[in-house]
Structure formats: structure tokens, C-alpha cells
Amino acid sequence: MTGNGTAGRQQLLIVDGYNVLRSGSRYRNAPDEDYTDDTFNAAREMLINDVVNYAGGDYKAVIVFDGAKNAFSDGEAETVGGVRIVFSPAGQSADKVIEKLxxxxxxxxxxxxxxxxxxxxxxxxxxxxxxxxxxxxxxREVGMYYEEARLDETPKVAQKNTVASRIDPVTLAKLKALRDGAGR
Structure with missing residues (x-):
């Protein structure tokens, strides 16, 4: 999905979690301010999965969610699929964490x-x-990647790859004749 031409050089991807959930067309099904809704949690899981796939081996990735109004948020990171997930500490906005990163x-x-x-x-x-x-x-970029992956996979899965399919027709006919004649 990435392929940005920086072979061997690790880059950093920082994602403004709640902003992307609110502004990104893939995640618009998320409800309003009540972050406990199952639909919202599904959208958040989808975002995390998308970032894992987008980052691939090209990026170290961090998703920052705003935990400023949560008295229990300590800002500790959790890692999911190689991506760091951070809720900003109580009293500090995700914006400040992103700016510092x-x-x-x-x-x-x-x-x-x-x-x-x-x-x-x-x-x-x-x-x-x-x-x-x-x-x-x-x-849009993530959506295009998934669409291209589906289109690319269809022919690969539909065609069986056998030895016979890789041999030219003349050689295949000779091999069949040898096989059929060897049993007599």
C-alpha cells in the first residue's frame, strides 16, 4: 500500500485518530460525542486496521486519540499490529501530543x-x-488500496497454477505420449 520509494529508511506516520474518524469518508458512520457506542468502536478498530496496513514496513506508525477529558487517561501507549495507540493524558489535548511527536x-x-x-x-x-x-x-487512499487488492486478487485466485499450464503445447503433447506409451 505504501511503496513511497524510501527503501531502507524508516519514516514516521502520525494519525490524528478522532479527527480522521470524524473527517475521513471511510469512517463517517461513527456517532457523535459518546465514544462508548459500538459503531464508534467498530470505526476505531477499522481505522487501526487501516493504519496497520498502510504503514506496512515503510512507516513506524502512531495513532493519537484525545484523552484530555478522561481523568483516567495516563498517556501510556499500547501496541496493536506494530502500531502505537496513544490516548493523550488527562488535561492534555491530542493536538499537543501530535505536535510534540x-x-x-x-x-x-x-x-x-x-x-x-x-x-x-x-x-x-x-x-x-x-x-x-x-x-x-x-x-480515499486506503479505500483505493483495498479496491485494487480485490481486483488484483481475483484473477490470481481463479487460475490454477500447475506444471502443465507452464509447459508449451508441443512439449506437453510429447510428455503425454511418453506417459501413455510407457504403460504398454
Whole structure:
């Protein structure tokens, strides 16, 4: 899905979780502010899966969700499929966590892509020299990848790959004649 031409160089992908869920066309079925709804949890799981697939081996990926209003959020990261999932600590916005991650990556000269449609984050992270992708751009790119994968897989699965299918017709006829004649 990636193939961005930076062979051997690890890049950082930072995803503004709730912003992508609210702004990305793939995830618009998520409900409003009550983050306990099963539909919302399904959309969040879908986003995590999409980021795992998008990151592949090209990116170290972090999804940051806003936990500022959750008194129990400690900002500790959890890893799912190689992707770090972070809920910002209580009292601190996801925006601040994303800005710090982008700044720190730039200090280490790590190429960074931030996925968000939040104008403030866009302005701040551009100041750090990182690349940006909109939430809807990410949604479209992931959707196109899955569509291409389905189209590519159909012919591969439908055709049986045998030795006989790889031998030219003349040689195949000679082999069949040998086989049929060998039994006499």
C-alpha cells in the first residue's frame, strides 16, 4: 500500500485518530460525542486496521486519540499490529501530543507524515517541515488500496497454477505420449 520509494529508511506516520474518524469518508458512520457506542468502536478498530496496513514496513506508525477529558487517561501507549495507540493524558489535548511527536521526529531528522484535517495541527506541523495528508485523502487512499487488492486478487485466485499450464503445447503433447506409451 505504501511503496513511497524510501527503501531502507524508516519514516514516521502520525494519525490524528478522532479527527480522521470524524473527517475521513471511510469512517463517517461513527456517532457523535459518546465514544462508548459500538459503531464508534467498530470505526476505531477499522481505522487501526487501516493504519496497520498502510504503514506496512515503510512507516513506524502512531495513532493519537484525545484523552484530555478522561481523568483516567495516563498517556501510556499500547501496541496493536506494530502500531502505537496513544490516548493523550488527562488535561492534555491530542493536538499537543501530535505536535510534540512531529517536533521530536524532525529533531531526529525522521521523515514524518501527519494525517489530520485539523487546521491548527496542519499549521504547526508544517512549521516543523513534516508532510501532511488530509483525513479524507487518507480515507480515499486506503479505500483505493483495498479496491485494487480485490481486483488484483481475483484473477490470481481463479487460475490454477500447475506444471502443465507452464509447459508449451508441443512439449506437453510429447510428455503425454511418453506417459501413455510407457504403460504398454
Amino acid at each position: 512531529a517536533h521530536d521526529a524532525r529533531e531526529r531528522q525522521v521523515e514524518t507524515l501527519v494525517v489530520t484535517s485539523d487546521a491548527t495541527i496542519q499549521d504547526t506541523t508544517f512549521g516543523f517541515g513534516v508532510d501532511r495528508m488530509s483525513a479524507d485523502g487518507f480515507s
